[in-house]
Amino acid sequence: MLPQLTKEIKDGEIKVVIKTTLGDMTFKLFEKDIPKTVENFITHAKNGYYNGIIFHRVIKDFMIQGGDPTGTGMGGESIWGESFEDEFSMDYFHFYGALSMANAGPSTNGSQFFIVQNNHLDSRTLSALEAGGWPEGAIKGYAELGGTPHLDHRHTVFGQLLEGVETLEKIAAVETGAQDKPKEDVSIVEIIVG
Numbered sequence: 001m002l003p004q005l006t007k008e009i010k011d012g013e014i015k016v017v018i019k020t021t022l023g024d025m026t027f028k029l030f031e032k033d034i035p036k037t038v039e040n041f042i043t044h045a046k047n048g049y050y051n052g053i054i055f056h057r058v059i060k061d062f063m064i065q066g067g068d069p070t071g072t073g074m075g076g077e078s079i080w081g082e083s084f085e086d087e088f089s090m091d092y093f094h095f096y097g098a099l100s101m102a103n104a105g106p107s108t109n110g111s112q113f114f115i116v117q118n119n120h121l122d123s124r125t126l127s128a129l130e131a132g133g134w135p136e137g138a139i140k141g142y143a144e145l146g147g148t149p150h151l152d153h154r155h156t157v158f159g160q161l162l163e164g165v166e167t168l169e170k171i172a173a174v175e176t177g178a179q180d181k182p183k184e185d186v187s188i189v190e191i192i193v194g
Contacts, residue, residue, distance in 0.1 A: 002137045003030060004095055004160040005144075014038065016045060016159070019189040020055075022171055025115070025164030027099050030157075034087045037101060037109065037158040043079045044111055045191035054187050057114075057180045060172045062148065065102055065114040066188060073179070076111035083108045087156045093138045095147040097161030097168065109156060117172045119146035 009015050012032025018025045031038040044050055049069070056073050057065040068076040078084050085107040094100060096119045102112035121142050129139050129149055142149055161168065174182045 002091055002093070002141060003033070004092060004098065004157075005137070005141050007162055009162075014042065015162075015194060016042070017192040018164075019192065020167060020171065021185070021187045021189060022174075023164060023167030025167050026162045027159040028162055029099070029159040030092065033089055033091060034156060034158040036084055037087050037156050040078050040080075040084065040109070040111070041113070041158065042193055045193050048190070049111065050188045051190050052187055054185045055171060055182065058172060058174055058176050058182050058186070059180050061118050061120075063114040063116050063118070064168065064171050065112065067102070067112040069111070073112070078110050083110060085109070087158070088153050090135060090138075092157040093134075093141060093147065094149060094151045094155070094157060095141050095160070096145040097165070098147065098157045099159030099161070100151065101156040101158065103155060114155075115161065115168060116148050116151075117168055118148050121146050121149070125149070 009028045014029045014031050016027050029038045053069055054071045055064050055066040056068055056071045094116050096116055098116040100114055101109045102114050103109050126143055171186050177183050
């Protein structure tokens with residue numbers, strides 16, 4: 001069973017709550033397997049880096065993106081002040097509710113992240129995954145949850161939504177304007193670790 005497909009929080013996983021102006025979302029983060037990305041996110045969360053930051057890009061049936069203090073999609077940095085490398089694993093995929101790092105190409109991770117909101121894949125896409133060599137468990141996960149498999153091994157998945165589907169859906173449904181930016185700000189109030 002892939003770690004994202006179980007609701008329980010096991011050893012090597014950390015619980016976080018992202019509190020937003022439209023409600024809360026609870027995630028488990030995969031510290032043991034994706035250590036550097038989780039360390040970056042947790043440290044930023046504990047330092048209050050994400051507090052007050054907007055979700056600057058919202059695309060319904062795809063994802064919601066935040067973590068940029070400039071609110072433009074062009075800013076943000078890691079806790080080390082420079083980009084850090086991707087952490088890929090054959091155990092983590094872009095299922096619905098996956099928490100993943102936004103980037104500008106390979107190993108350009110900073111502070112921005114996104115949450116996958118697409119909850120449906122058609123049979124043709126699932127067949128393509130099979131033909132493309134995706135593991136059986138991943139194909140099953142995509143069939144059950146939906147997601148964005150075209151992002152696998154392009155972005156680092158480091159967490160999975162446990163509670164707060166209604167909040168994710170509420171944010172995804174907001175009216176957006178130019179560059180998919182919500183017309184009314186949706187912000188992170190704070191991120192609580194543990």
